[in-house]
Amino acid sequence: MSPAFLVENLWKKYGYRNALSGIDLEISAGDCLAILGPNGAGKSTLLRVLATRSSPTSGRVSVLGQDVSKRATQLREKIGVVFHEPCLRHDLSLIQNLQFFAGLYPDCRVDERALSLIETVGLADRQHDPVRDFSRGMMQRATLVRSLLHDPSIWLLDEPFTGLDPEGQRMLETLLVEEHQGGRTIVFVSHDVDQSLRVAKRVVVIDDGELRAEGEEAVRAHFGVSGGKENV
């Protein structure tokens, strides 16, 4: 079975600055991977490359065994992405946003599953309100629904816990665990070591554009943290 992602010697440069410096990473299908690292380490850049939003300066990225540089448009059907920004059209309601994005994916509709997702994230009674009126946390909940609307086999999330209240964070943790158990490949970027270790089956650290550590012990050692609640 092809891995969900195979990243080989990935470099990404912005001008003269290296955002990613020779990353090699394999993510198996059905895996749940957390990417940790300090601000500006290259986590979001890596996620954007995996999401096909950003193209590598050099190196190779394959999704489900297919080269992204050749089949990006087709592969996007399989990927759902939560970016750091809400990525919603502010003048439309949540339902209208979902109808809009559903139109961009094949055989995608705002059906019972989508309505049940809206219920799960706690926005059922606000689904017809303009997104412009939503708080940051509500937008984050709405964007979770948007990213899962087309039932992707891969779910990428960039700091998904940002803006969520404690209840929202618990909801998202549960959702991540359930989606992973349901067979979805999940890759998320986070700053919270303990939360990541609790949710993900695998953790890696990126620092200065390079893969620096992998596994719970190495990650804790890298950040010099013990078992308590820690942020990086």
Place this chain on the structure above:
Amino acid sequence: MQQLRALLTVIRWDVVVEIKRRESTLNMSLFALLVLFIASYAMSDSRELLQAFGPIFYWVAIFFAGTVGLARAFLVEREGGAIHAMLVAPMDVSLYYIGKVIATWIYVMIMAGLVLLAYIVLFDFDDWSKLGRILATTACFVLVYVIVGVLLAAMTTSLRGGEVILRILLFPLMIPAVVVVYSANDGLFKTSALALESPAPFKAITVLLAMAAVYVSVCVVLFPKVVEE
């Protein structure tokens, strides 16, 4: 088939958002109507002046007011980052550009329609036989205008002073199209038997359509590079 569905989705929801906001159409129309009103008021003493300079103000109003709409073409997607989610959808990025061109053409044509109505009223235009060819020439001119303008808007929306940069880049690229419509002005607006027989408007439409074809072929190739990270 899916790509066509995605294209129609982009156009449909762009129009829905514009109906909700009314910002682009209203801003463009107000600007254009003010230009025409001031020009007609300044020349109201002389029917000859109105007929001589009216057509120039007609194109000036559409040209300058259109930049207001172009500058806002990508604001809706940039606001809140919706553009990122659209660009990771399985839609050909060039089709996204085509969708934006069609949607923007619709708003600018609504404004151009209002400008034509105002022109008829304010500049005593009563040669109804020419309305069709004026509208056709305007539609082709606006098409060239939005094909170039939407690409430039995508490049400049996120820049500081983007609206100014958009205008600076747009005007030189539009000079050929402006020359073409200016050469057809007599055949379009002058009220004489000779003008009615003039082939200039039909030539202008042909040239504008050819320009649109050339520009769109270049822009669909450039657009993915413009929005790529």
